[in-house]
């Protein structure tokens with residue numbers, strides 16, 4: 171299996187992910203997505219949106235603000251409950267999350283630890299020019315609450331009937347005690363969340379439905395089945411709002427770890443918001459003529475963790491023959507940052523002209539690259555390493571019969587295709603049928 175160091179090195183070398191503020195020595199656990207990283211991240215978000223909003227009649231989207239009325243966090247329980255137990259090593263002064271320790275001593279130097287105390291993970295700041303208690307606001311630790319507080323707005327304006335969901339993608343912030351493992355656990359990250367509102371009593375059915383839907387999404391996008399598993403939370407692990415929760419776990423280099431959580435949040439959040447806001451957040455059921463607070467099933471995925479899992483799953487160091495090897499990312503074409511690369515076989519005017527024409531046409535549809543420098547073999551390998559699924563080469567035959575070769579990244583096999591057939595050829599292979 172690939173190591174995290176190899177992934178970090180590839181990400182930096184090829185422009186996927188850089189350390190934040192690197193020229194100033196960086197900032198712990200903060201990362202910047204480079205030109206290829208941002209494309210890949212956008213692809214993941216678009217594919218999630220497509221499967222969960224565009225293709226579903228029962229889910230609509232939302233983009234709520236990161237800063238919210240602080241009452242939201244009182245009602246949601248985050249101010250009182252969203253905390254991890256923390257302790258410091260008396261010898262080396264390192265700080266640890268107590269619930270992640272095997273034994274109650276410093277894992278680094280074996281030193282004695284201070285008594286554990288609870289540490290709230292929410293980032294605090296001030297709104298406006300006066301920095302006093304009345305100006306305190308928080309950076310949201312989950313996108314979910316923006317959905318709950320808009321439940322009535324969305325339900326009424328979109329005239330939705332239960333069951334229906336609201337989906338949102340956006341940044342969340344947690345002052346994690348022990349961030350690490352590259353982009354796996356950071357203090358600023360992006361979530362893709364759905365709050366799916368259902369009639370109480372049907373919640374267990376919908377919980378199963380969403381577990382199945384979400385695991386299939388990863389399979390469809392090429393994650394190997396043996397690297398995914400579903401793990402149910404024990405009662406002692408459940409978040410303060412959940413009746414049941416399962417994690418979809420991925421086999422990361424540091425071991426099985428959470429990729430996505432799918433929780434049954436019951437009517438906890440809407441009940442709390444109704445109580446704290448004084449607004450009526452019930453739903454009127456036309457069929458039973460009753461008013462009630464819906465239950466909620468919540469599939470909650472991390473964009474950054476998904477991207478990391480896709481990269482790790484796709485990575486291969488391939489020995490081709492005795493002194494020939496390549497690094498190749500077998501990314502699903504829909505996830506690959508660059509869909510195709512166009513090459514003139516040689517830097518000859520008539521080949522360059524034709525290759526540029528093809529490139530200019532393709533870039534209206536996808537992110538594509540044009541490359542004329544170095545041997546064709548080297549150019550293919552450069553694309554293999556960033557996961558570009560198709561290499562399109564213009565050669566002398568192109569000038570005679572308008573055909574090009576299309577090289578498949580995984581098999582390295584080439585087929586000859588008429589120029590007019592390039593777009594349908596790529597389209598068929600890039601599109602995902604969810």
Ligand code: GAP
Nearest residue numbers: 312314354355356359429430431470471472475
């Ligand atoms: N609204 C429910 C919720 O936020 P969570 O299990 O705390 O649940 C959901 O987070 C997902 O968000 C996780 O499965 C993970 O993918 C991502 N996530 C959470 N904390 C993260 C962090 N510190 N860094 C990166 N991703 C994180």
